[in-house]
Structures are given as C-alpha cells and as structure tokens.
C-alpha cells in the first residue's frame with residue numbers, strides 16, 4: 721500500500737491553475753522529493769496534501785484511506801505530520817522543554833499525567849532530541865540555537881506525533897552546507913516506517929536524500945521517477961532554465 725496517493729488534485733487562484741490535475745503517489749518508506757522551478761505549485765500542492773488548504777477537486781488518500789474531506793488536525797491524528805514553526809519555538813524554553821511539551825501533548829493524554837509517568841515522557845523527549853542530533857543541546861534556550869538546530873528541533877516536534885508520513889516544506893532553507901549535510905543525515909537515518917515527502921529547492925539535498933522525485937512545472941507533473949531519471953531528463957532541464965515550450969515539455 722502507498723503512504724500517500726493524490727489523484728486529480730486541482731486548485732486555482734482566479735484564472736491561475738496553481739495545481740492542475742496532479743497525480744502523486746508516494747510509496748511507503750520512500751524519501752520522496754517534490755521539486756520544480758519557482759511558482760511551479762509545490763507549496764500549493766503541499767497545503768492540499770496537509771489539508772491546510774482545500775482542493776477545488778481531486779482526492780487525497782493516506783495509507784489507503786480517503787482523507788480529502790478531513791481537516792488538517794484530523795489528518796494529523798491519522799499519522800500525517802508536518803514541520804512548522806511552532807510558536808513555542810520562539811519562547812525562552814529550552815530545546816528539551818519544548819520537545820517535552822510536544823510529547824506531553826501527544827502522549828500525555830494516553831498515558832496520563834501522573835507524576836510517576838513523567839519519566840516516561842521525559843525519556844521519550846530525550847530519545848527524540850537524540851534522534852535529531854540535539855542530545856547535547858537539550859538545555860540550550862531555543863533562541864540561542866543556530867538556525868540549523870532550530871530546524872532539527874522542528875523535526876523532533878513533528879516526530880513527537882509518531883507520524884507515518886512526515887511532510888517537510890523546504891527543510892534546508894537558509895542552511896549552511898554543513899547544516900544541510902547534518903539534516904540530510906538525520907532524515908536518512910529515520911526509521912523506514914516513517915515515509916518522508918519533502919519540498920526542497922536545494923538540489924544537492926534532493927539528490928542526497930530522495931529515492932523518488934516528482935517534478936512540478938506550471939502546476940502540472942512534468943515527471944515522476946527515480947533521481948537518475950530526473951537528472952537525465954531534458955524536459956526537466958528546460959523547465960528549470962525556462963527554455964522549454966509548455967506543449968513540448970508536457971508531451972514527454
């Protein structure tokens with residue numbers, strides 16, 4: 721079964737078809753990249769998948785279940801988790817406290833908040849910090865973390881929901897090469913039970929991490945295939961360079 725299957729997704733803004741009849745299948749366990757030139761429709765498609773924005777048409781299935789009409793929160797409960805800039809990230813809490821709060825929000829209800837349960841939650845928070853490479857940075861106040869470390873923390877917060885599908889919107893944006901290398905390593909090391917779909921501009925990150933790539937252009941899928949197929953595609957090159965004529969590009 722696929723982790724995610726979108727069929728015929730559409731979303732327009734006035735006369736502009738930002739997402740135009742898009743089919744997208746993400747295999748379970750994949751590290752699937754969504755790429756394309758500026759304005760291709762990546763962010764819009766992303767918000768249709770998460771449920772942040774409603775589609776004009778088409779369907780979204782999460783692990784075989786139709787979630788098209790479900791809210792973002794309901795999709796999250798079913799295992800879809802996205803990184804976002806949590807307001808709490810900008811407070812004065814430490815990295816460890818921030819993750820503990822996210823763990824409490826998710827696991828707290830289930831196992832109760834009895835004092836004797838707290839060590840379990842704390843252990844889970846520590847495990848998450850370690851998973852994103854911040855084991856030694858737990859005591860640091862969030863504002864004192866580097867940009868890259870804050871991004872790592874965002875991944876820990878998304879993982880606190882125990883997702884089956886992790887959605888990342890430009891995880892490497894604004895990162896130094898060293899920071900993106902660290903991010904790639906941590907995402908590559910996530911257990912395969914967690915499928916990852918990510919939008920990314922940095923093609924070094926894409927090709928270091930992805931085992932499947934979908935290229936969007938002008939709101940449509942130009943190509944979906946292996947990284948090698950995408951790298952070798954003349955149509956993809958033309959789309960990025962802005963030299964291809966629309967009707968010729970989509971013929972391929």
Ligand SMILES: Nc1ncnc2c1ncn2[C@@H]1O[C@H](COP(=O)(O)OP(=O)(O)OP(=O)(O)O)[C@@H](O)[C@H]1O
Nearest residue numbers: 733736737738756757758759760761762763764765
């Ligand atoms: N809320 C909106 N209202 C009007 N037009 C929008 C809106 N959101 C996106 N668009 C337009 O839809 C098209 C697709 O935008 P989108 O942000 O999805 O592309 P993108 O591939 O994520 O681009 P980028 O790589 O530059 O972030 C663009 O032409 C954009 O101007």
